[in-house]
Amino acid sequence: MTVTLHVCITCRANEPANDATLPMGARLHRALTDLGAPEGVRIVPVECLSACGAGAAVALSGPGRWSYAYGHMTEADAPEILQGAAAFATTSDGLVPWRERIAIFRKRSLARIPPIG
Amino acid sequence: MTVTLHVCITCRANEPANDATLPMGARLHRALTDLGAPEGVRIVPVECLSACGAGAAVALSGPGRWSYAYGHMTEADAPEILQGAAAFATTSDGLVPWRERIAIFRKRSLARIPPIG
Numbered sequence: 001m002t003v004t005l006h007v008c009i010t011c012r013a014n015e016p017a018n019d020a021t022l023p024m025g026a027r028l029h030r031a032l033t034d035l036g037a038p039e040g041v042r043i044v045p046v047e048c049l050s051a052c053g054a055g056a057a058v059a060l061s062g063p064g065r066w067s068y069a070y071g072h073m074t075e076a077d078a079p080e081i082l083q084g085a086a087a088f089a090t091t092s093d094g095l096v097p098w099r100e101r102i103a104i105f106r107k108r109s110l111a112r113i114p115p116i117g
Numbered sequence: 118m119t120v121t122l123h124v125c126i127t128c129r130a131n132e133p134a135n136d137a138t139l140p141m142g143a144r145l146h147r148a149l150t151d152l153g154a155p156e157g158v159r160i161v162p163v164e165c166l167s168a169c170g171a172g173a174a175v176a177l178s179g180p181g182r183w184s185y186a187y188g189h190m191t192e193a194d195a196p197e198i199l200q201g202a203a204a205f206a207t208t209s210d211g212l213v214p215w216r217e218r219i220a221i222f223r224k225r226s227l228a229r230i231p232p233i234g
Contacts, residue, residue, distance in 0.1 A: 004231075004233070006230065006231055029170050030138065035121040045233075046231055048229075049229055049230070050185070050226040050227075050228055050229040051226070051227065051229075052217070053134075054166075054227075057228060059228065059230045059231070061230050061231070061233050062233065063233055067184060067229030067230045067233070068167070069186065069227070071228070105212060109167040109168070110167075110168065110171075110186070110227045110228045111125065111164075111166050111167055111168040111171075111174060111176065111188070111227040111228050112166055112167040112168075112186075112188030113166070113176045113178050113184045113186060113230060113231055114121075114161075114163055114176075116121070116178045116179065116180055116184070116233060117121065
């Protein structure tokens, strides 16, 4: 079953507004799509994940699963984010065992939300 | 359709561990259930919303809706949290208009996650 990696494309990550540069969130989204979504994952841009003080933010969700929001991401994190998303996709409930969870997901969790019932 | 207000009952909110006192999250959960859930809302305790640096944390979710996580809550916020949960329950998509959103939800958002599709 496909899970969704939402990427906030409006996150400025405390960078000043600058017409010449895409927001960090948009650059992260581009880096992720350039690398390509792993099997079972779709990458979806979104305008604002309401984590503006902790941008750039991404979120993982899927039917029947715990949802997760992560912050303080940069383009350099794109490969690891995709690795974490792939691990999330292989679970039935969204719970990747702690030891197998990538470091940036362990350290930069904003919140998780139980499966919607 | 019923929405869920999850309340982390293990959040210590930076209070030192103390056998004589319930964690802030558990006290918040008790304050909420003492007041009683508004129509269309169920209050569900949960052990850890992975927002340990921003506790006490709560989350609002429901079928077809955006989900929201909020942090830095205390027992004193219980009446407003229930008011915000009631407003969330009356929407079909979880999007309470900004002007109608309670102040603590405007100011203490940790993240929101789009409807699961």
